Amino acid sequence: MSRGLLRLRFPRPRTFLGFMSLQTGTELIALSLVFNRITGIYGILALFTGFPLSFLQISLYLLSLLVVGSLAYLIPHIRQQSPFQCLALAFLYGIDTLLNFAYVTFFATTWYLSQFHDPQGPASKGDIPESASPSNGEGYEHDDAQRNQLNKAVGVQESAASMCLVVGFTVVRIYFALVVCAYARAVVQRYVDMNSGWAGGPLGSGEVDDDNGKEEGHAPDPFVEGAPLGEGWQGKMGRAMVGFGRGYWLGGRKEDEEWAREIGGRLRGGSRYSRV
Structure with missing residues (x-):
């Protein structure tokens, strides 16, 4: 693979924030998601108080409860480096990120339209007082056009700040x-390396049931039928997850080695001691 294509590949962080391990980072990220989603419990309690909630709000709160319950099961497996659970955590976090972005986009769009394009919204009602006191002490009045311009100017500033926060998060x-x-990718490939000598099994022979797993540079599928992790519903679900982005989960070893050699060469060229 050329250097240009190597740099355009899917990002694969080696550390968290540049100084923490991926395992520590994954644990912190999972805990932050728990605290973020635990608010769904309070949202569900609002139903018992008679507070009106829309269908989207109810679905968001139910999703939060589902995510919290799943995290309670998956988080202990981060330190245990369980391939199936770590892979499931990666998919859970990815799906939650996409759904969260969809919800935020919908609510932000609804709020923006109701505030600045609804004839009955605050931006169209002229909330600025009729009179004010300038520096000379004389009163003056705004006409409707001036009030609308001032309201829109304030609204644009607020919406711009909100948009920056949404984009940042x-x-x-x-x-x-x-x-x-x-981290899930590293756990899966480490498991394959440790069990590649499994006697008589698919991991030991490198045999898989489909042609996708025979691509050059790909590790054998740890969830293939007949492997220790390939039995039952977890095996079927594991094969489905690995099949979605097989080149990422099981491939990329040559690129990783080339990246390590490149970084090692830079460190050796710039310092007497090098460490990758």
Whole structure:
């Protein structure tokens, strides 16, 4: 693979924030998601108080409860480096990130339209007082056009700040998703390396049931039928997850080695001691 294509490949962080391991980063990210989604419990309690909620709000709160319950099961497996659970955590966080972005986009769009394009919205009602006191002490009045212009100017500033926050949080969530996926990928490939000598099994022979797993540079599928992780519903679900982005989960070893050699060469060229 050429250097140009190598640099355009899917990002694979090696550390979290540049100084913490992927395992520590994944644990912190999972805990932050728990605290973020635990608010869904309070949202469900609002139903018992008679507070009116829309269908989207109810679905968001139910999704939060589902995510919290799943995390309670998956988080202990981060430290245990369980391939299936770590892979499931990566998919859970990725799906939650996409759904969260969809919800935020919908609510932000609805709020923007109701505030600045609805004839009955605050931006069209002229909330600025009729009179004010300038520096000379004389009163003056705004006409409707001036009030609307001032309201729109304030609204644009508020919406711009809100948009910056939404974009910033979205970028952070995407980076967190990349870290969780990178850790799950490392766990899966480490498991394959440790069990590649399994006597008589698919991992030992490198045999798989489909042609996708025979691509050059790909590790054998740890969830293939007949392997220790390939039995039951977890095996079927594991094969489905690995099949979605097989080149990422099981491939890329040559690129990783080339990246390590390149970084090692730079360190050796710039310092007497090098460490990758």
